[in-house]
Amino acid sequence: MARINLLLLLAVIATALYLVHTQYQSRQLYTELDRVQQEARRLELDRDRLQVEKRAQATPLRVEKLAKEQLQMRTTSPAITQYVRPDGSVIPAVAPLPPATPTTGPKPAKLGAKPAVAARAAR
Numbered sequence: 001m002a003r004i005n006l007l008l009l010l011a012v013i014a015t016a017l018y019l020v021h022t023q024y025q026s027r028q029l030y031t032e033l034d035r036v037q038q039e040a041r042r043l044e045l046d047r048d049r050l051q052v053e054k055r056a057q058a059t060p061l062r063v064e065k066l067a068k069e070q071l072q073m074r075t076t077s078p079a080i081t082q083y084v085r086p087d088g089s090v091i092p093a094v095a096p097l098p099p100a101t102p103t104t105g106p107k108p109a110k111l112g113a114k115p116a117v118a119a120r121a122a123r
Contacts, residue, residue, distance in 0.1 A: 056062075067073040074080075083091040 085091060
């Protein structure tokens with residue numbers, strides 16, 4: 001009977017040590033989980049802060065100011081725009097005006113002429 005009692009005592013001591021060991025591991029894991037959650041909250045706050053900074057840096061006025069000052073850029077206009085065809089030839093953006101041709105209609109009235117006189121001159 002003493003052997004069984006000794007064997008049972010050893011089994012109780014072994015399970016007690018195993019229980020203490022698993023509780024210790026559980027506390028370590030819980031502490032690690034808490035630390036990782038705090039780190040995740042810190043990283044989330046940093047991400048939010050960086051998103052706000054990114055939006056502030058990308059405002060159209062700031063981008064335009066940097067483009068003008070640092071990159072020496074200017075706004076486009078038809079006078080400086082050129083289109084390039086696939087063959088490499090350049091097309092001006094603003095087509096040249098066609099040459100003026102004389103019209104066959106009534107002649108314009110002279111400046112300073114009275115309307116009635118201009119109407120008789122057109123006949």
